Amino acid sequence: MSMSALATLVLIVGFFVLMFLKIPVTFSLLLSTCCAALIEGTNLTTIIRMMIDGVNNISLLSIPFFILMGEIMSVGEISDKIVGLANLVVGRFRGGLAYVNCMDSMFFGGISGSAVADVSSLGAIVIPLSVKQGYSPEFSVALTVTTACEGVLIPPSHNMVIYALAAGAGVSIGSMFMAGIVPGILLGLALMGLCFVMRFKYGFPKGDKIGAGDNVRWFSISKSLSGKWTSYLNADSWLVLENPVFRFEMGKCMKTIVGAFLPMMTLVIIMVGVGIGIFTATESSAIACVYTFVLTYFVYRKDKLSNFPKVLKNSLKTLSVVMTLLATAKAFAYMMTALRIPTMLTNALLSATDNKYILLIIINLILLLLGCFMDMAPLILIMTPILLPVVTSPAIGMSPIHFGIMLILNLATGLCTPPVGSALFVGCAVGGTTIEKTTKALLPMFLVMFATLMIVTFVPAFSLAIPRALGMPV
DSSP states (O other), rough: HHHHHHHHHHHHHHHHHHHTTOHHHHHHHHHHHHHHHHHTTTTHHHHHHHHHHOOOOOGGGHHHHHHHHHHHHHTTHHHHHHHHHHHHHHTTTHHHHHHHHHHHHHHHHHHHHEEEEHHHHHHHHHHHHHHHHHHHHHHHHHHHHHGGGGGTTTOOOOOHHHHHHHOTTSSSSSHHHTTTTHHHHHEEEHHHHHHHHHHHHHTTTOOOOOOGGOOOOOOEEETTTTEEEOOOOTTTTTTSSTTTSSEEEEHHHHHHHHHHHHHHHHHHHHHHHHHHSOOHHHHHHHHHHHHHHHHHIIIIIOGGGGGGGHHHHHHHHHHHHHHHHHHHHHHHHHHHTTTTTTHHHHHHHHOOOOOHHHHHHHHHHHHHHHHTOOOHHHHHHHHHHHHHHHHHHHOOOOHHHHHHHHHHHHHHHHHTTTHHHHHHHHHHHHHHOOHHHHHHHHHHHHHHHHHHHHHHHHHHHHHHHHHHHHOOOO
């Protein structure tokens, strides 16, 4: 066996063995890279330089801003207002709270960009409400976890920033942001369609209970002498008439819309600013971060300014994990390139078949399998340099932007799957249910996510229509 072959074996097998031994992924990447470098004869100073290069990128400045923005929104209880807006739109129908669960993730995902933040923030509100209204805890958690995946597609998404970095200079972060809008909405609508199909079979309750966040108030429906259905809360409630077709009191509707307007402006700042070229992705993240800071501490005053150092501390903890992962993954990717692993895999896949549809299905299945055992960010960093040459080859001819959306949607499924699905773990903790029971409830939702993945994979227009319309590079 040649030294290069031995180094390749140590790099790949060593990494998965360390992961199996539950060594943190950052150290697994670093140890396997250093061992392979020593066998290959690569100077370790080169590995250190690659690690520095991995985090020395101006585009990465958007990541700490997005992380800080998510922490600020968490303490600012902005998620309450998002749930209230979604509830106003779809909450009155049979199975309305399930629709709310799908829609609030579209809204919140366009602000936080994190599936785990979505589950922990929105899940803490929607899951208890769903259980009280008659949904099973397993279904409530399963739906919350899968809808949270919308957040990694609808901009902003720091995973898109990581992909753009891994793919190289030819991939624009702004193009990635715009390309994720339609697939994210498509996933949300597909899950709402599943809820629509399931609403009678599983006896979903009618949407006659409305509530959100700190202002959750349950009310009973009583029939008035006029024969119309009327609900009674306090002065902050909605007036509901003409059951089952609800008509809301205009003043209370406007209060809900106005309450959600300011948080939703964060989405406008990022999407519109980047889309029409007013801001770069980094600039929009900084502006949105300042905006949410003002909302939380000066407009809504949901947290004391003296607690802000704690918010910074939590953000730095998350950021340190992300940045060390980026550094070690860059070194790992360098060793893969030096050992010609991407070229070998490309040749192996292209020699197996020249049918692009079969190739794309094989790639998706590989990513789905890996997503069950590894977290999203390291997989993006590791698999992008391996698979990008395959999908952009003449045999497939896929756009790097299109592939990026396919990759992120695919790996988002891994956030919901055992044994390492971070969103699944958080959802089960919030909902007080087990992974085994929740996984069973997830099965029909996995099928919907896979169907959506196939649509996004084989219909490029879903990903590329908006960037092309805006004149962005694709």
